[in-house]
Amino acid sequence: MKSFLAKISLFIIIGVYVTSCNSIKYVKEDELLLTKNELTVNGEVSSDPDALSQMYQKPNSRLLNFPLRLHIYNLAEKNSDSTYQAWLDRNPKRRQRLNNALSKKQVRELGNYKTGFNKWLQKTGEAPVIIDQKKTKKTTNRLKVYYQNKGYFNANADFEVIPSEKERRASIQYRVDTGNPYFLDSIQVAIKSPDLDSIYNLYKDASFLKQGKQYNTGDFYDERERLTVLFRNSGIYNFQLNSIKPTVGIDSTGNDYKLPVLLKINNLNERKGDSIVETEYKVHRIKEVNIYTDYTFANSRSKFIDSVQYDDFTIYSNDKLRFRPKAITDAVFMHAGDIYRDNDRTLTYKHINNLRTFKYPNIQYEYANDSLTDLIANIYLQPRKKFSLGFDIDITHSNIQDYGFSFSTSLISRNVFRGAETLEIAARGTLGASRDVADSEDQFFNIAEIGVDFRLNFPRFFFPFNTDKIIPKYMLPTTVLSLGTSNQQNIGLDRQTFTGFIRYNWQPTKKNTFNLELFNLQFIRNLNTSNYFNVYTSSYDRLNSVAQSSNYIDNDESLNIASGQTDQFIEDVISNNFEVTPSELSTVLSVNQRKFRLTQDNLIAASKINFLHNSKENIADNTFFQFRTELELAGNFLSAIAGVANLEKDSRGKYELFGVPFTQYIKTEFDYIKHWELSRKEDVLAFRTFFGIAIPYGNSENIPFARSYFGGGSNDNRAWAAYQLGPGRSASLLDFNEANLKLTTNLEYRFDLFGSFKGALFADAGNIWNVFDDIEDEDQKFNGFDSLRDIALGTGFGLRYDFSFFVLRFDIGFKTYDPAYPIGNRWFNDYNFGNAVYNIGINYPF
CATH class of the missing domain: 3.10.20.310 (membrane protein fhac)
Incomplete structure (x- = not known):
């Protein structure tokens, strides 16, 4: 005090x-x-x-x-x-x-x-x-x-x-x-080039200049930009912005406030020698496309040894061609006979970079022979090294890890199958500290993880049939095949994880992205199940209390975990070898059920599709929104073949594969983020809302811990520590509280303080609940709209320091409305610095 x-x-x-x-x-x-x-x-x-x-x-x-x-x-x-x-x-x-x-x-x-x-x-x-x-x-x-x-x-x-x-x-x-505004009157267009005139008339309805519209200088700038983009994507290779000359007439009477507009588009003026030559704009076409696969300044004057004609492309090499032609030409969007388009050049740059096999390409155009409209496109590529080795050290932070240091090294092999594929082999390790892990010696670094991953990347869809008509190549289709394993120590019960997946990615537009995991297999093996009651001390306390009250042990004694007395007590109660009251029996059964769920191994075979829309134009855009949704289905394929394959069942009647019951559920999430830039550019109002639900069925009665939801933490409701909120109004009785339904809303006002220091005021609302699973505690279950009164509210403030490449964040959250208290007594019970939660985070929470 x-x-x-x-x-x-x-x-x-x-x-x-x-x-x-x-x-x-x-x-x-x-x-x-x-x-x-x-x-x-x-x-x-x-x-x-x-x-x-x-x-x-x-x-x-x-x-x-x-x-x-x-x-x-x-x-x-x-x-x-x-x-x-x-x-x-x-x-x-x-x-x-x-x-x-x-x-x-x-x-x-x-x-x-x-x-x-x-x-x-x-x-x-x-x-x-x-x-x-x-x-x-x-x-x-x-x-x-x-x-x-x-x-x-x-x-x-x-x-x-x-x-x-x-x-x-x-x-x-x-x-x-201001006086009275002026409006545009007649719009006259004078275009010298017939080709430009034809293109303009096809798209004139999109003009920013409309008769009867109030005059705005910005409309004239926008119209010049629109026409320049239009012409340069309609074959006018050499079009220049300064050829567009809009003029506005003056209302000499000053009575009708109407302005006639003349939009002139002149011919190209070029300096040749000492004179200026006027040239009519013409539509240009691509006559040839040449690709130089191993171009360097040193060999720029040497004669190319190998050349291949593939479709309408000519591919050159100073040595034997190391790439399959189609792998390169799929990334090129200009073709012989096409009109010139700036967009084709931009797409080609983007897709070649996406191959991760070449350095930044150089695309140049030149006129064919003495032609004034035929272009030769030359694409100069410089391959990256076949192998590269990387090493990274990162400082990490998460909702359950206070501090961590991760180390990783990776070997990348490029052009594995001559199709611009890349193979990545990565080894990683982590040392971290967490206050949530039971550690009798209370060491600072009490978390350790090592792992290795193999990832094969294809710059196209790796599929039995051609998908170009469904997902065209301009959508940047890629495929990732991944296998990995990791071993974690002192995180819960220690566990070993094996993962494998096939993922397809594509981007229909600049702002929309899809990810489809056709098959995702994850096997989680708990290695130290005997440590359960050391980690989940709340379960131990409940069990120990029943053992004392039922006289299984004396009141001054405690169940011995190391000798197995805790498990023996559960076995004696369930098998009726020791008599307890119905209330005590219910507690023992609840503890045993949770112990079984958290110590059993998990086999998850799932398919998942994810959609992301991000309206952010650039890194400086502070007014944007982001929407993400996801659908995941697990266990359906294994369930369908379980009877045909004669899979065995466990004692609970659940099908097993390799001795492990497979998980079956459907899971969906919706995540919406909105940012508003306020009157000052340093001030931003950020909003986020999240809804997620995972429903077990068929071979499962609950959701695996790895796929469940939790509340609290530095990126969630910051007035509660991670896993210490909910479920529902249950007062967070367990050490790691999780459930299968989550609803969260966050609002944060971010403002500039001084220098690189930023400030924030925030309000976080939300909770987790159990629904459609085997949990029977009404305090934890979601029961319709009545359960919304159990939404927790945390408010607080934060201090941030912007290092340019990342933001260090310190937030203090106060429990403002706590559903763990009885209704009518939930406001401001623990609203003080002594009961506040102090969060350290990296970058913004949303």
């Missing part, structure tokens, strides 16, 4: 010190601190972010309406070195005493430290924004031009500096009177 009060006192002292700093400390008597910009358009306050962005001066940034960075800046001293020297000399004996106690060098270094700290405060903080009349006038002119570009040619703008009641502070009110 004393420690908690000390922390609160420290926060209060720091807060009082910062807020006590004078905002106008460095504002001179004849200066004014800018506190607010206001824009009124035609007498009404405007919040148009584009218009507000025209202002040259903006008030100091605020955090929760407090100018934090300004106050940090004001903490710094100007001329700190001279003030330090003056302080030393203010008392004649001070300098000598410090020199005797320390040394002259250390006293000098103290001054350097003070200077460096002041520079850090100035760099981290934000200097006061002083109203500048010149910049204010420039803003006024800029606003006028902004509205003129929107069609308000008669717009006028002025400003007024409004002094504040507080000393040396003022706001600026910008006023814009």
Whole structure:
């Protein structure tokens, strides 16, 4: 309690010190601190972010309406070195005493430290924004031009500096009177080239310039860009943007506010010698496509030894051709006889890079002989090395692993079957620390994993029949065959995993991606089942309590795990060798059922399809959404052949394969993420909602632990630790709480603090439940809409540091609404720093 009060006192002292700093400390008597910009358009306050962005001066940034960075800046001293020297000399004996106690060098270094700290405060903080009349006038002119570009040619703008009641502070009110807007009238088009004219008329309905539309300068830029892309993808190889010359007539009367438009597209002007020659634009066609498979600068002048004619491609090599022609030509989208298209060149670049066999290709065009319209496409490829060796070291973090270091090495062999295939052999290892693992010695690194994977990648669909008509090659179809094994120690019960899958990937559009795992086989073998009660201590406590209350052992004794007394007690109760009450019997049966489920080996043979849509245009796009959905079916094929193959059954009547009951279930997930960029580019509002359900049937009564859902953790509900939320209102009685239905919603406001530091406020809501399985506890089950009142709510704040290539995240979550408490008493029970959950994460949670 004393420690908690000390922390609160420290926060209060720091807060009082910062807020006590004078905002106008460095504002001179004849200066004014800018506190607010206001824009009124035609007498009404405007919040148009584009218009507000025209202002040259903006008030100091605020955090929760407090100018934090300004106050940090004001903490710094100007001329700190001279003030330090003056302080030393203010008392004649001070300098000598410090020199005797320390040394002259250390006293000098103290001054350097003070200077460096002041520079850090100035760099981290934000200097006061002083109203500048010149910049204010420039803003006024800029606003006028902004509205003129929107069609308000008669717009006028002025400003007024409004002094504040507080000393040396003022706001600026910008006023814009737009006047009446102008509209486009007739649209006339004058195109000199007949080929361009024909292409334009085919697609003129897509024009940004429409009669009756309000004038907008941006529409003219968009139309020029549209036409340039159109022409260069319709055979006009040498088209130039500056050939498009739109002009707008002036309404001399000033009465009808209509503007006639003339869109001129001139011929190509080229410099030849000392003169400019005008050339009519013509549609160009590809006459030949040549591919040079092992081109380097050193052999650029040598004669190619080998050449192959494949379809309409000529493939050259300086040595014996090492690639099957089709493997290369499938990545080329230009063909003899086709018209020239920029898109074909772009697709070819993209697909050749996707082969992972060549360095970045070089595609050049040249005219055939003396032709003015026939092109020869030359594609120069430089193969990567046949073999490459890689080594990586990563710092990792997950919901159940606090810290981890992973090491991996991989060998890549390219062009394995002469079809640009790649074979990857990777070995990996991990050392980690987790607070959730039972470890009597409490070692820091108490998690270890080693594994090896073999992965064969095909730059096409590896399938018995041709799939080009279903999945065309422009969709980047690829196939991955993978086999792997791993061995984990001190994660739960220790386990060995064998995996194998066949995955097909394709991308119909830039924003849409599909993944189909036609067959995914996973075998999970638990290696240390005798350690169950050491790991799942809550199960042990429940069992031990029954053993004491039933007088199986004395109250001052405990069941001995090492000697097998726990298992013997369960066996005695179930076989009626020891009598207990019905309530105690129910507890023992529940513990035994969970122990059986978590210690049994799992055989999962599944098929899965995944769809992802991501509307993000580029890395700087902060307004986008992402939608992912997945459907997984497991055990159906094995169930269908179980009777025909005469598979044996276990004691529960479940079919077994290789002595392990196979799992059967259907699982589906929906994940939606939306980001909004707010008025400042540093501020983002992020939203996520997730729904997932896995339903066992047929050969299974529950979902394997590896396929189940859990609540809590640094990427989920951050007010609860991983596996410590739910199921339902059951108060998280177990060590690792999981279920087969999950519903989660997250909302996070991210904002800039100073420098590379970012802040966040968040609210996380959700829970997990059991449904359609063998769990009978009503507190854990989902029973329709009534169960939605058991959705937990966590709120909190976070601090992040952006390293550019990753973000280090620290979040504090508080239990705001806890369904573990009785209804009517669920709000703010543990809402304090003592019961908060402190999360460390890498990158953003969603």
